[in-house]
Amino acid sequence: MNQCQLMGRLVRDPELKYTPQGTAVTSFTLAVDRRFNRDKADYINIIAWRQTAEFVAEALHQRPARRDRRKHTDPILGR
Numbered sequence: 001m002n003q004c005q006l007m008g009r010l011v012r013d014p015e016l017k018y019t020p021q022g023t024a025v026t027s028f029t030l031a032v033d034r035r036f037n038r039d040k041a042d043y044i045n046i047i048a049w050r051q052t053a054e055f056v057a058e059a060l061h062q063r064p065a066r067r068d069r070r071k072h073t074d075p076i077l078g079r
Contacts, residue, residue, distance in 0.1 A: 016057035
């Protein structure tokens with residue numbers, strides 16, 4: 001069995017579906033930055049089956065982007 005470990009960003013939430021036989025299947029996409037060129041990413045389509053599919057659908061969710069920024073004032077400089 002081949003194994004691959006990827007670290008990246010979840011492009012969208014996984015879609016859990018069931019085959020007519022009742023087998024769970026989910027698909028999702030990871031955006032993986034290239035090692036030597038961080039400006040480019042590869043998009044990897046992944047399909048998981050059975051218990052792995054159910055776990056992925058429950059555990060992996062896209063996080064909302066943080067849009068709030070705190071304004072910091074330096075007490076010494078006053079800015």
